[in-house]
Amino acid sequence: xxxxSKDLLGIQGMTADEINLILDTALTFKDVSERDIKKVPALxxxxxxxxxxxxxxxxxxxxxxxxxxxxxxxxNISTSTSSVVKGETLLDTAQNIEAMKxxxxxxxHSCSGAPEYLSKRLKSSVINAGDGFHxxxxxxxxxxxxxxxxxxxLKGCTIAIVGDIAHSRxxxxxxxxxxxxxxxVRVCGPPTMIPQGIEHLGVEVHYDMDKAVEGVDVVxxxxxxxxxQTAGLLPGVREYAxxxxxxxxxxxxxxxxxxxxxxxxxNRGVEISSEVADNTSVILDQVTNGVAIRMAVMFLLSGGSKxxx
Ligand code: CP
Numbered sequence: 001x002x003x004x005s006k007d008l009l010g011i012q013g014m015t016a017d018e019i020n021l022i023l024d025t026a027l028t029f030k031d032v033s034e035r036d037i038k039k040v041p042a043l044x045x046x047x048x049x050x051x052x053x054x055x056x057x058x059x060x061x062x063x064x065x066x067x068x069x070x071x072x073x074x075x076n077i078s079t080s081t082s083s084v085v086k087g088e089t090l091l092d093t094a095q096n097i098e099a100m101k102x103x104x105x106x107x108x109h110s111c112s113g114a115p116e117y118l119s120k121r122l123k124s125s126v127i128n129a130g131d132g133f134h135x136x137x138x139x140x141x142x143x144x145x146x147x148x149x150x151x152x153x154l155k156g157c158t159i160a161i162v163g164d165i166a167h168s169r170x171x172x173x174x175x176x177x178x179x180x181x182x183x184x185v186r187v188c189g190p191p192t193m194i195p196q197g198i199e200h201l202g203v204e205v206h207y208d209m210d211k212a213v214e215g216v217d218v219v220x221x222x223x224x225x226x227x228x229q230t231a232g233l234l235p236g237v238r239e240y241a242x243x244x245x246x247x248x249x250x251x252x253x254x255x256x257x258x259x260x261x262x263x264x265x266x267n268r269g270v271e272i273s274s275e276v277a278d279n280t281s282v283i284l285d286q287v288t289n290g291v292a293i294r295m296a297v298m299f300l301l302s303g304g305s306k307x308x309x
Contacts (some may be wrong), residue, residue: 003300007119007126010135011176019177021306023145025296026289028309032069033291042299042309043072047102050076051094052129053084053109058264058287059129059138063106066294075102094118104298107131125301133167138297139263140173142290144181146282147218149289150259155182160212160254162244163222163271164193164233170263171222175201188212189244192233209244213254220261221246221271237270247273251280261286 048067067074104125107115112132119126130136165171165187179202188206206212234240260281
C-alpha cells in the first residue's frame, strides 16, 4: 500500500486507506522522537526545501525537524530575505530551487491552489503546508492522529469544530478527513463565518455553541483571525468570546472524556480560556504528533512503505 500521488495537496479525495497508512506510519515514527538519538537514515541523500510565503512557528519547525530526523538535508527559505522581494514569481523561485536537485518542496502560501499549481510544473514532490482558505492537510492528519491516540478510534466520534469555518483551511481539511474516517462533525460559529451549503460536506451546522458542544467527544477550537472584525464579520472580540469562546463551564457540556484541541496560534481569552488551554487541552500533544505525521508523509512520498518505517 502506498500513496497514489507524488504530492500531498489536500485531504479532499484521499481514501480512508491512505489516511490510515499515514497515521499508522506516523505511529512508528513517533517512537524516533522519544529516543536519545532522534535520527533514522530513511531520507539520507534527499534534499527538502521549506518554502514559506506566510509566517509559521509550528508547521515550519515541525517539517524541518521531521526532515532532519529522517536524515534529509533541509533548507529553509524565508521569502522576506529571498529574491521574492525583488519580484521573482512563485514558479521561477520553485524552478530555480528544483534546478539545485531537491526532492521535495514544502509550500505555505496565502493563495489557495499555489501548491497544486507548482505540483503540476515540478518533478519534485510538493507538500501543502497551508494554502489560503483552502487546505492544511498535515494539520488535519496530526489532529486525526491525536484523536485516535486519545480516544482509540475516529469512527463514531463526534467532533465540534468552532470558530471562523469560512476562512479556515484547518476546518476544511479536518471536515474532509474526519467524515472520510467515519466521524460525525458539527461546525459552529457566527452566521457570517459559516459558508453557505457547508452541510453538503456531511456536517451538522450550529450557531449556538452550548448546543454544538453538547455530548461531543472532541471540541476543536479555531483561531479567531482578528482582522475579520475590521471586515465586519463580527461585532467585537469581547462579544465573540462570550458566544463562541470555550471556558470550563461550556466544556462541562461535552462528554466527560472529551478532549480539547486547537491548531495554534491561540488567542488566550478570546476563543479559548487559559484555564482550558493549560489544564485540559491536548494542544501540545498535537504539536508533538505533528513531527511524526510529517516524518510519515515525507517518508511515504519518497517511496517508503509502512513495513520499512
Ligand atoms: N497550526 C499552524 O499551522 O501553526 P503555524 O502557523 O505556527 O505553522
